[in-house]
Amino acid sequence: MEILVYGVVNSLTLALMALGFTLVYGISRLPNFAHGALYIIAGFAVWVGLNTLGLNYVISALLALVIMGLIGAAMYQSVLIRVRGMATSEIIASYAIGLAILEFLRWLGFKGMTYTLPTFKEGFVLILGVPVDMQRIFIIIIGALVFILLWAFTHYTKIGLALRGMAQDERAAMMLGIDSDRMAIVAMALGSILAGLAAFVLLPLGNIAVEAGYNVLILAIAVCIVGGLGSWVGALLASFLIGFLQILTWVYIASHFQIVVALLAIVVTLIFKPSGIFGRQKEFEERV
Amino acid sequence: MEREEHYRHERLDRGIKVRTEGIYAVSSWVEMSYLLVPRLFLILGLLALPLLMPTAYWQRVISIVCIYALLAVGFDLLAHFVGLVSLGGGFFVGVGGYLAAIMNVYLGVPLALTVPIATLAGGIICTLLLLPCLPLRGVYFAIATLMYPLIFTRLIEALDIFGGTDGIVGVSSWPNPWIERYLIIVIVILALFAIRRLVNEDFGLLMRGVKDNDQAVKASGISITSVKAVAVFITSLMGCFGGAYLVHIYMWSGLSQFALDFSIIPIAATVIGGGGTLVGPVLGTFILVPLSEILREFGTLRIVFYCVILVIFIVFKSEGIMVYAERKYHQFQQWVKV
Numbered sequence: 001m002e003i004l005v006y007g008v009v010n011s012l013t014l015a016l017m018a019l020g021f022t023l024v025y026g027i028s029r030l031p032n033f034a035h036g037a038l039y040i041i042a043g044f045a046v047w048v049g050l051n052t053l054g055l056n057y058v059i060s061a062l063l064a065l066v067i068m069g070l071i072g073a074a075m076y077q078s079v080l081i082r083v084r085g086m087a088t089s090e091i092i093a094s095y096a097i098g099l100a101i102l103e104f105l106r107w108l109g110f111k112g113m114t115y116t117l118p119t120f121k122e123g124f125v126l127i128l129g130v131p132v133d134m135q136r137i138f139i140i141i142i143g144a145l146v147f148i149l150l151w152a153f154t155h156y157t158k159i160g161l162a163l164r165g166m167a168q169d170e171r172a173a174m175m176l177g178i179d180s181d182r183m184a185i186v187a188m189a190l191g192s193i194l195a196g197l198a199a200f201v202l203l204p205l206g207n208i209a210v211e212a213g214y215n216v217l218i219l220a221i222a223v224c225i226v227g228g229l230g231s232w233v234g235a236l237l238a239s240f241l242i243g244f245l246q247i248l249t250w251v252y253i254a255s256h257f258q259i260v261v262a263l264l265a266i267v268v269t270l271i272f273k274p275s276g277i278f279g280r281q282k283e284f285e286e287r288v
Numbered sequence: 289m290e291r292e293e294h295y296r297h298e299r300l301d302r303g304i305k306v307r308t309e310g311i312y313a314v315s316s317w318v319e320m321s322y323l324l325v326p327r328l329f330l331i332l333g334l335l336a337l338p339l340l341m342p343t344a345y346w347q348r349v350i351s352i353v354c355i356y357a358l359l360a361v362g363f364d365l366l367a368h369f370v371g372l373v374s375l376g377g378g379f380f381v382g383v384g385g386y387l388a389a390i391m392n393v394y395l396g397v398p399l400a401l402t403v404p405i406a407t408l409a410g411g412i413i414c415t416l417l418l419l420p421c422l423p424l425r426g427v428y429f430a431i432a433t434l435m436y437p438l439i440f441t442r443l444i445e446a447l448d449i450f451g452g453t454d455g456i457v458g459v460s461s462w463p464n465p466w467i468e469r470y471l472i473i474v475i476v477i478l479a480l481f482a483i484r485r486l487v488n489e490d491f492g493l494l495m496r497g498v499k500d501n502d503q504a505v506k507a508s509g510i511s512i513t514s515v516k517a518v519a520v521f522i523t524s525l526m527g528c529f530g531g532a533y534l535v536h537i538y539m540w541s542g543l544s545q546f547a548l549d550f551s552i553i554p555i556a557a558t559v560i561g562g563g564g565t566l567v568g569p570v571l572g573t574f575i576l577v578p579l580s581e582i583l584r585e586f587g588t589l590r591i592v593f594y595c596v597i598l599v600i601f602i603v604f605k606s607e608g609i610m611v612y613a614e615r616k617y618h619q620f621q622q623w624v625k626v
Contacts, residue, residue, distance in 0.1 A: 031427045082603045087426040088373050092555055093602050095375065099552060100595035103588040218438065221431055229427075256446045263439045270432045271420040 003247055005130045011243025012143040013202055017216050018223035018235050019146070020194035026230035027167045027187035028180075030080060030090055034098030035195055036217030040105060042068050042196030043208040047115055057118070065196045072192025073185050080188070081181060098217070106210040115208040117200075135204050142201050146194070147236070163187060167230065215259065222262040226269045228276025238277065294626040299619045326617070330567065331477055338469040347469055351537060353577040354472040355381075355530035360554035360561070360569030361479060362523035368564035369487055370519040371499030373426070376433035377554050380527020381534065382440060382546035384410040388532035389456040389541030399460050403532045410528025415521045422516045425502075437546040444543060455542025459535050472533055476570065479526055484566050486522075495519060552591070553577065556598040562608025571610055 017039070024032045032038075045067050049060025075097060083089035121134040154160035165173040166183045174180050198216075206212060219242075224230075227238030242265055246258045269276060304312045304319050314320045341347045359377045366372045388406035391397040397405070421432040444450055451457070462468035486492055494515050497505045502512050535541045553576060554569065561572030576594055583590040601608065 031431075079599055079603055083606075088367060089602050089606065091373055091375070091427055091430045092559065093599055096552070096556070096595040096598045096602075099548070100592045100599070103591040103595070107587055107589045107592065218435075221435075225428075225431060254446070256442075260439065260442045260446060263435050263442065266435050267421070267432055267439065270424060270428055274424055274428050 001128050002130050003244075003251060005127055005132060007240075007244040007247040009132070009136045009139060010247050011240040012140055014219055014223050014243050014246075015236055015239035016139070016143050016146065016194075016198040016201060018220040018227075018239060019150070020191040020198065021220040022224045022227070022230065022232060022235040023150075023194060024187055024191035025224065026232060027163050028084070028184040029170075029230070030084065030184070030188070031094065031229075032188070032191060033091060033095035033217065034075065034101065035191075035220050036213035036215070037098035037101035037105075038068060038072065038192050038195040039199045039216045040208065040210065040213035041071065041101060042199035043117065043203040044105060044115075045196075046117060046200055046203075047208055050117070057120075061200050064200065065193050068192040068196035069189040073189040075192075076185050076188040081184070084184070098213075102210050102213045105213075116206075117204045117208065119204040139201055142197070146197065159183075159186060163190075218259065218266075219262055222266045224276075225266050225274075226276055231276065234276055241277070295623045296626050297621055298624045299615075299621050301619055305618065334473050334477055335470075337473070338466075344465075347465075348537070349578060349581050351469060351472050352534075353573050354476045355534055356550075356553050356557065356573040356577050357476050357570045358472075358479060358526040358530045359550060360557040360573050361476075361483060361566055362526045363554045364558045364563055364566055364569045365483055365487070366519055366523050367558065369492065369495045369499060370516055371425075371502075372422075372516060372519070373430045374433040374523070375430050375551055375555070376436045377527060378437040378546045378548065378550035379433065379440065380410070380414055380524045381531035381550045382437055383414050383524075384528025384531025385535040385541045385545040386450060386456070386531075387413075387528070388535045389459050390450065392459050392536075393456050399462065399536055403529070403536065406532035407525055407529040410531065411521050411525035414524035414528065415517055418520050418524075419513075419517060422513050422520065434551075437551070441543050441546045451542075453543060455540055455544075457540050459539045459541060461539050462536055468537065472530075475529060480566060480570060483522065487566070491515075491518075549591075552598075553580075553594070556594050558608075559598055559601050559606070560608055562610030562612070562614075565608070565610040565614065568608050568610030572608070 020038070021032055021035045024030055024035075042064050045064035046060050049055045049063050050057060053060070055063070079093055079097065080090065083093050119133070119135045120138050124131045124133040125137060126132075154164050162173070162178045162183055163186065165176065165178055166180060166187075170180055173183075203212075222242055223235050223239045226242060227234030227236070242262060245261050245265070249257045249261050302322075304314055304322070312319075312323060314323065337350050338347050341350060359381070362380070363374060363377060366374050384406050387410050388402045391402045391405060392399065417436070418433070421429060424432060445453055487495065494505065494510065498512050498515050505515070506512055531545055534545065553573070557572030557576050558569040559572070560568075560575065561570065562568030576597075580590045580594065583593060586593075605612075
């Protein structure tokens, strides 16, 4: 029972982490290696809002999300737009930006256990006889909510439909009058906001530390690769697969093998089926 | 209304260039020296560097620079001649370093044997481990190579093998400081000129073919994977040599040999120096690494510093210093009226 409940929680955690990454890649084919850095920046922003500015929790969270959107848009507009389509430069540029942000935060002292966010609400509830604390309940609720809202957004709003159009075929979308650069900015901003949201929900369980940023990047990549880069449904299913695998290793082997599971999942998937378990077959794009 | 006069740059090659890059017709000492001086400057400059450095500390820095230079040349070879972007330079260094340390400390093999064996064995091991990833392209290969050093770090941590997080201590040091200083410089020069020769041979043509149009190479009945494997083998040889050499300098082998530094600095150096020139990355490391030594007191802020330089170069001057300099050196340029 514990495995089931914590597996679901862990899976949704992974899904939240990976959502921003898979969204940006799915829409603009841009591997955003700065994803982990954006996640930590969001945590940092919420922390500043709470402790330095003395704002309400909800207000500082909303403020942080707005800032995340702006940072994402600025990152795309100032740097990534210039290297778009050049795979090597895209990877190096976004990786360098992420590294710069993370190492800058490390220099400011965001490591170890110094900085934490408070949990939303203390206490726990029993689910199927297993005690689960309130923060994890919030993760489940917010995770589900985000997926439903995102689904509605991409199916029923004009911008959402344009984003989906671009994800399916960029040239055809451009012919129909969708400005691909503007949509890519929107996608990047949305991806950053989702990274921020994940940070805001998940960070109260841990510390705002630079190492967490690197781990989030690895886990996000793991989920996206296993699920198939750019496939949203695949990412959700893959996060359940990896989530349960991690909990199983945690229970039956040892807790510090969890990240090894994610890393091995990436490499094994890449070797045997690079388009991912649930990805669409596009063999020629990724391997020869 | 007066018409505005338009000018454009006219660029002319110097008269000694024949048909293509790298083939020259020289008929006088002036023309020969025109070709020889930059090459001699590079070789003699590198050889003179340890003598010019004031302190042992800076001589050590030169050795470290040379390790990065080997990695950067390897990255350049993979990225700009074969089309494989490897984000895992630390993997090669780590494998080479750990092999040398294990042989030296656990098995008692002397230094004269550990370095060559670690280089060769490390090259073979790295190539075999990367072999399944070789059919991957672009971002997929980059992600896979980014994960390799991380997997090894976490495995060593989790299984607590090879000294765990403390690393392996007590590796023997180089017997003579001058051997230590000059071996790596000679290796850098040899590697540089050997690879330069290689990419101008038929095999180089094949590598470029794999980069530009792998389907066409495949259609010609040539195995792409074996071409890629050879390139990866050359790169991992250089990386593993760097690792083994580094372990014997520090007399210690640890998880930091798989670290990000060995992955990001060669990439930054290649972008700054000019990708596809092979000399450019070496130049880039000789700019970046000493700079980061000067900035050592800023701690991790120096990583921020060269990431920013990297982004600026990628956005505004993606050709790099060396391509620019070569163009200025080989061509006359003047304004002509349109």
